[in-house]
Amino acid sequence: MNHVVVVGAGLAGVRSVEALRARGFAGTITLMGEEAHRPYDRPPLSKSVLLGETDSTVVDSDLDALEVDFRPGVAAKGLRPGVVETTEGEVAYDGLVIATGARPVRLRGDGEQHVLRTIDDALALRERLVAGVRVAVIGAGWIGAEVATAAHRAGCEVTVVEAADLPLSQALGAVGGHTARWYEQAGVELRLGVQVASVDHDGLTLADGSRVRADVVVTGVGVRPAVEWLAGSGVELDNGVVTDEHLRTSLPGVVAVGDCAAWWSRRYDRRLRVEHWDTALGAPEVAVAALMGGDAVYDPVPYFWSEQFGHMVQYAGHHDDGNDGERLVLRGDPEGGSRWGACWVRGDGRLAAVLAVNRPRDLLQGRRLIEGGQRLDAVRLADPAVALRDC
Ligand code: FAD
Structure with a gap:
């Protein structure tokens, strides 16, 4: 194996590069990512960045010392065995790491709709969070709760609308209901069991025809794995890139890590796709070992944290x-x-x-x-x- 290509320059991508070098891989490594930025951490985007405490969350990784051919602003468009098709031509590989993460879901409507996935998203949203502004947050999940926290701290008038009957219900079931009082205590309006029909120029139209007036709308209703570029490639897709317990995909010489990978969990006897920082941090070591002929197993206890309304x-x-x-x-x-x-x-x-x-x-x-x-x-x-x- 002389040339490994890593597609996706988020945490999982840069950790893959580090893991390759740590394992003694001396060949060429190309790291490409569609964003124009060096790899950075996303958890602070909805916390310290939105709160105005920091502007940069770049990962502490020396790309020069890693001797990686880093190509920011380059996106993969397609894949066939041995070749990645990119926005800047074809790149041949012997080994491939798929680390393209996930993209936020947007809702219908022609009003402006902020999402929060990238540093550019976070800085653009932060500009809009000023005292007195009416902010509607769609979704009382992890991201929605953290955005509401930051908007409230900025002095905005915040309404959170959630389709389910409880906040955080997808992740925590009934237990999520115990976080509802945090909204109330903060003076953030939480409207549950509410479906949004469209995002308009002056707020939201709900499924029952009523309106929520807002100057800023933030959609936090989840993400989808960013795997559209793999359609027809021979890499099996099913809620992300399907991998075995070693993070190998159905295509030889190709592994997948991070938010885009749905791996077979021995521990839970099922396929898991976990959109957590800790997974992007830990999986690359196992995936790279598999790429280099090893048979380590990825079998973590998934871990996640969130900081909302002053609670860890x-x-x-x-x-x-x-x-x-x-x-x-x-x-x-x-x-x-x-x-x-x-x-x-x-x-x-x-x-x-x-x-x-x-x-x-x-x-x-x-x-x-x-x-x-x-x-x-x-x-x-x-x-x-x-x-x-x-x-
Ligand atoms: P990503 O970080 O999404 O990186 C993938 C990269 O690939 C992106 O830069 C993308 O632009 C690029 N890409 C996509 N398609 C292509 C293509 N075709 N060609 C080239 N490049 C491509 N997790 C926690 O555990 N705790 C938290 O508190 C927490 N907070 C979060 C807050 C926010 C606002 C967000 C967005 C996420 C948060 N997470 C949190 C989740 C965590 O950040 C993710 O699990 C982690 O970033 C996943 O890393 P990744 O490298 O797999 O994917």
Whole structure:
């Protein structure tokens, strides 16, 4: 293998380059990304960047020392075995890493619609978040909650509309409902069970015909894997790039990592596609090992965090909300206290997932318990005074 091409210059892309060099790959590496920027971190975009605390989140990685042929502003348009077709001609490869991440979903309507995926998105939105401006945020998921936090701090008048009956319901099920009071306490209007029909010049039209007036609209309703360029390439696609447990795709010499990869999880016995920073950080090491002939397995306990309305929210694992005899155990009082959590416990007594609100130690210990697979005592789990590792 003389030439590895990495498509997508986000965190997963640059980590792939680092992992190749760390494993002693001495050949040529080309890293191409459609954005004009050096690789940067996205989590701060909806936090410190929107809050005006920083303008740059560039990843601390020395591309010169890595001797990588970095091509910003170059997009892959197509793939056939051994060749990536790009906006600047064809590039031949011996090994290929697909790291093209995901793109935000936009809604119907011809009004201006901000999304938040890139540093350019974040800086453009920040400009608009000034005191007194009416901001409508569509979606009370992770991004919607963080945007609402920043807009509220900037002195905007914020309305969040959410199609589901609870905030964060897709990720946390019923537990997400306990975050509704954070909106109320902040003075942010949260409208649940509301469908948006279109984004217009002066706000939103809802499915029942009513209007939400707004000067700024932010759509935070999720993302889709950025894999359109792989159509017809022979790389199997199904909610992202389908890979095995080694992150190999259906095309020889091609691996996939990060938000775009749907890998086979041994731990959960299913395919997972996880849009989390920690996955983009950790998967490249395994994918690159596979590219270089190794057979390491990618089998993490997924981990995610969010900072919203002054709360640190952390989640590890994967739960099924009621399936397989899974039970929900609350730790602490979500409606009264500021430090609480939740554990999803499988029928066999093992921990499937943990949520920690302002309880970082629970997250750390819970993640280890999930990895270790010990059986837990549900009664002790429900007592927030008992450390998770002692349950
Ligand atoms: P990306 O970061 O999306 O990078 C992919 C790159 O590929 C992009 O630069 C894209 O332009 C480029 N690309 C796409 N198509 C092509 C093509 N055809 N040719 C060339 N280049 C292409 N995770 C957490 O765990 N905690 C958080 O608090 C958190 N906050 C977040 C806040 C925001 C605003 C966002 C957007 C994400 C957040 N995430 C968070 C998720 C985390 O940032 C992502 O999981 C991570 O960025 C995924 O990295 P990636 O390299 O796989 O994809």
